[in-house]
Amino acid sequence: MASYTFWKGYLKLSLVTCPVTMRPATSESDKVRFHVLNAKTGNRVVSRYVDAETGKPVEEDDEVKGYPVDENGKHVLLEDDEIEAVALESTRTIDIDMFVPADSVPWVYYDKPHYLMPSDPVGEEAFAVIREAMASTETVGISRLVLYRRERAVLLEPRGKGIVVWTLRYGDEVRPEKDYFDRIGGDGIEPDSMKLVKELIDKKTLPWDPDMVSDPVQEKLLDLISAKKKKRKRPAKAKAKAEDKPSNVINIMDALRNSVASEKKGKPR
Numbered sequence: 001m002a003s004y005t006f007w008k009g010y011l012k013l014s015l016v017t018c019p020v021t022m023r024p025a026t027s028e029s030d031k032v033r034f035h036v037l038n039a040k041t042g043n044r045v046v047s048r049y050v051d052a053e054t055g056k057p058v059e060e061d062d063e064v065k066g067y068p069v070d071e072n073g074k075h076v077l078l079e080d081d082e083i084e085a086v087a088l089e090s091t092r093t094i095d096i097d098m099f100v101p102a103d104s105v106p107w108v109y110y111d112k113p114h115y116l117m118p119s120d121p122v123g124e125e126a127f128a129v130i131r132e133a134m135a136s137t138e139t140v141g142i143s144r145l146v147l148y149r150r151e152r153a154v155l156l157e158p159r160g161k162g163i164v165v166w167t168l169r170y171g172d173e174v175r176p177e178k179d180y181f182d183r184i185g186g187d188g189i190e191p192d193s194m195k196l197v198k199e200l201i202d203k204k205t206l207p208w209d210p211d212m213v214s215d216p217v218q219e220k221l222l223d224l225i226s227a228k229k230k231k232r233k234r235p236a237k238a239k240a241k242a243e244d245k246p247s248n249v250i251n252i253m254d255a256l257r258n259s260v261a262s263e264k265k266g267k268p269r
Contacts, residue, residue: 007147008119009092011163013130018123020094022165025113032221094165096130096141096156105140105155108174111167116156131158196256203263 007022036045049058066075094116118127134141134156141156145165153168 007114009094011116011127011130012093012095013141016126016130018126018130019119020116020123020127021119022114022116025115025164032218032225091146094143094145094154094156096143098142099134099137099139100142102134102138102140102157105168106174108177109168110155111152111169114165114167116163116165127163128161131161131163134158134163190253193252193256196253196260199260200256200263203260 006024009020009022010017011020037043038045049063050056051058065078065080067078068075118124130141135158140158143154143156144151145154146152147154147167153170155166155168157164157166
């Protein structure tokens, strides 16, 4: 089922403009969600803001955003209209500011994907020209857009007949990988080890299938909910298999040889 249209506006490149719609490329609507209830009454529990010092509820009209400026609880107060005034005019137009090589944006900056498509047959040609030009030059567009109540940097990636719009994480949200990976040793890899690992990879390589990332916990939760609705005995809890504790002393070549041998015997994966 196609997802709902949650954004409508315009795609713009210089003087070329076309009306477009955007839909989320992912969904969590099928996830099992729970309400918090009062066990004594069965009524739902509602959350409210309370004053941290007095413990009294705070009315919505009295809520204001504050930025902490010291450790003593002092804040700079900001009104909603002051915050909105800082945002750029990017609510309804994706104005492509620049292009960068498609392979130059590190994966860690990619956040949420969305599908962008023309909303009017008249604009399909302009949409197609922008999309195909990016594909042929192997570039992606960079723009800004207000999504999820916040202005975000977005990346436009041509994909088939459409364009995928990725929200991008801000630079100060991304931690440099070298801060973590540079300290890892093990540069001197034995050629024989590499050969055996490649053989293992070859034997375990399969065509991609979305079922590879299915969520068995969701299925078990639905079974449990169904059983409780029908007042059946809840499914028996499967006993967790005891995991073999890895030895502190590992002969990598012996482990690899045994792994390859077990794969050749057709051991279930």
